[in-house]
Amino acid sequence: MEINPKIFKAYDIRGIYPEEINEETVYDIGRAIAQYLKAKKIVVGQDIRKSSPAFFESLTRGITDQGVDVYDLGLATTPMVYFA
Secondary structure (H helix, E strand, O other): OOOHHHHOOOEOOOOOOOOOOOOHHHHHHHHHHHHHHHHEEEEEEEEEOOHHHHHHHHHHHHHHHHEEEEEEEOOHHHHHHHHH
């Protein structure tokens, strides 16, 4: 799958659902993040948007499919995720 580069912003990833960003896109991003960071554990939080649970599932599946553990912050603000 080819990911639209326009979804990558200075501090986040945003796009129109499902045309620009969807569960498959988020899964691929999770895999790429895990490969790039080479960490043993990655912290993931989510906001109150309706898409958050599905995106969380896809992102964490992409991360864990690369052998990386996920620490689930649950519902979290951006500063909380940055601090973690």
